Amino acid sequence: MESRCIPPASVKTLHRNTGLRVQLSDFPRGTPLVLDPLDPTAYLEDTWPQPLHKPLCLPKIYVYPEDPRMGEFQRKHIETHTVYSSEIILLNQLRDPNSVFHKTYVTTNPDDADFFLIPFLGANYLMYCRNHLGHRNDDCEMEKKYVTPMMDHIQSNLPYWNRSHGRDHIIFHPMDLAALYYPTTRHRFLNATFLTTIGDKRFVAYGSQRVRRYHDITIPSATHMPLLPEYDPARFLDDRGFPLETWNHRRDIFVLFGGIYEDVQRTDRYSSGIRALLHEQGFDRLPGYKLSKWWEYGDYAQLLSRAKYGLAPQGWTLDTTRVWEYIAFGVVPVVIADGIIEPFEDDVDWQSFTVRISRSEAHRMDEILRSISEDEYERKRQAVWSHARQMLFTHDTWHLIVRQLCRMRFDLAGMQTLPGGKHVAFDYATVAIQTSMYNP
Structure with missing residues (x-):
């Protein structure tokens, strides 16, 4: 107010x-x-955020099938336990015939498709190369063995890329440098829309190709701990998001953070020096603070269930997987990352469930958090539990991705013809989709 x-x-x-x-x-x-609040508007189209059960459009997505001509690396070695496995999760959701996303969006007829998803698992390739084959500073000839044959097949053997020059194609790039891992071949898929975890307003030397605002879509980072059955948040929290283990079912940890900070210096490029404050200024010794470089999963899940606020300072990039662990467990994220573009900002009110602290104010972190009233904290906590969780891979990620595709591809008049005469129409009034919020 x-x-x-x-x-x-x-x-x-x-x-x-x-x-x-x-x-x-x-x-x-x-x-x-203080005046009386305005009455709720009767015009839903004038509100924001808009209700997610009213889609902007209902496009059909064709997922390219795996083909030996797309390179020797297909799905032989799946690295599911990495922070870059969002590509695998999202691809499986579209391919699973029992998935609501498959039923809502996927077509097996490319002539009926509005968008084409390239099943590129570049992060998986690199993680297998580095973690299992031990090539820490190598890419196992990824461009030669994987990117080049894949794009040769899509661009030379099939007609769909060329009819739109790739503008109706979607490709995964969930790692820190997105397409920059492919220096000699990335020009071949630049026209496609990237699904990337890197949202950054800053213009840096590689910024225009790492993430392109209003061309690429920022998605959540993968964090597999809450996806494991034994660490399911429902085992630690009740249906309102309160901890099951504390004596009064209230969160008794003021601030939580797990990650690198003890060896960070103020002048470091890593985290822009922000994480140095956590140790240097003694935040890790304050009452109510729980900070550590690492915890066992079981201990971490317990701590998450008890924490009120979770610190999310930038690292090498502005985003951090900690945010998604916090949201899964109903913790209010404290985002310290100037210039970040959060996933689905056009549909999700991040201000309602986060605390944002600029780098210039990071030294006042404790003062800022303690100045938040209990009522304001509870509003943010409820917003995390009721709204922010819709972004999780276990909830409505694909619905939100599609809303961004609709905005990017179709004009506000309501219809935009695609190559080949295909089109998708806006329909705010007559169609509803299944979302976890409205159809639990």
Whole structure:
């Protein structure tokens, strides 16, 4: 709720929306006047965020089938336990015939498709190369053995890329440098829309190709711990998001953080020096703070269930997987990353469930968090539990990706013809899709 100061004394009266006249003499000069709130608008199309059960469009997505001509690396070696496995999760959701996303969006007929998903698992290739084959500073000839044959097949053997020059194609790039891992071949898929975990407003030397705002779509990072059955948040929290283990079912840890910070210096490029404050200023020794480089999964899940706030300072990139662990367990994220583009900002009100602290104010972190009233904290906690979790891979990620595809591809008049005469129409009134919020 906004408040404003009383105007100069020359103004005699103000009207509240109840119709009552307010005498200025009743208020000392400079005292805020809080008006009655506006009634809810009757026009849903004028609200924001808009209800997710009313889709912007219902496109059909064709997922390219695996083909030996797409390279020797297909799905032989799946690395599911990495922070870059979002490509595998999202691909499996579209390929699973029992998935609501498959039923809603997928077509097996490319002539009926509005979009084409390239099943590129570049992060999986690199993780297998580095983690299992031990090539820490090598890419196992990825461009030669995987990217080149894949794009040769799509661009030379099939007609769909060429009819739109790739503008209706989607490809995964969930690693820190996105397409920059492919220096000699990335030009071949630049026209496609990247699904990337890197959202960054800053213009740096590689910025225009790492993430392109309004061309690429920022998606959540993968964090597999909450996806494991034994660490399912439902085993630690009740249906309102309160911990099951504490004596009063209230969160008794003020601030939680797990990650690198003890060896970080103020002048380091890593985290822009922000993480140095956690140790240097003694935040890790304050009452109510739980900070560590690492915890066992079981211990971490217990701590997450008890924490009120979770720190999310930038690392090498502005985003951090910690945010998604916090959201899964109902923890209010404290984002310290100037210039970050969060996933699905056009549909999700991040301000309602996060605390944002700029780098210039990071040294006041404890003061800022302690100044938040219990009522304001509870509003943010409820927003995490009720709304933010819709972004998780276990909830509505694909619905939100599709909303971004609709915005990017179709004009506000309601219809945009695609190559080959295909089109998708907006329909706010007559169609509803299954989302976890409205159809649990």
